[in-house]
Amino acid sequence: MSQDGAGVDLEKSLGYLLKEASSALRAAMEEVLRPLGMSVTRYACLELLAQRPGLSNSELARGAFVTRQSMNVLLQALEREGYVTRPAEAPVGKVLPTRLTPRGQQSLEKASVAVRSVEVRMLAGMTGTEQSDAFRILKSMIHSLRDGDDGS
Numbered sequence: 001m002s003q004d005g006a007g008v009d010l011e012k013s014l015g016y017l018l019k020e021a022s023s024a025l026r027a028a029m030e031e032v033l034r035p036l037g038m039s040v041t042r043y044a045c046l047e048l049l050a051q052r053p054g055l056s057n058s059e060l061a062r063g064a065f066v067t068r069q070s071m072n073v074l075l076q077a078l079e080r081e082g083y084v085t086r087p088a089e090a091p092v093g094k095v096l097p098t099r100l101t102p103r104g105q106q107s108l109e110k111a112s113v114a115v116r117s118v119e120v121r122m123l124a125g126m127t128g129t130e131q132s133d134a135f136r137i138l139k140s141m142i143h144s145l146r147d148g149d150d151g152s
Helices: 014-036 040-051 057-064 068-080 102-123 128-147
Strands: none
Touching (some): 014 102, 057 068
């Protein structure tokens, strides 16, 4: 509680705890990805492209939680380094669909193993039921915040 009694008690704030967990997860992911020459954002971009080939810059930015400008810079670097391909001209409209190259797929496979090890470590103290419950609860929170559902 703040000194004047009007603040949020960080010891009891679920939002603060979620942010702390998010920060700890990101730090752990960065730690295992760094030796592979990868960041969390780069990994997220490659993972999104593996699961949904042809996503646009805007769709990738939303999925990786970065700005379109940041994603564009990343995509240019990934293309230069041979991890992704984008057509010179948009086949339809303005969207340049991006796809992984074999090099990008190989890099992603190594990174996925590293990231999975972090998730396994994060969930190690939980039973299968607790893991399922946590997943369900977090999805419900996301849904409530995005859709404005007050839970009633």
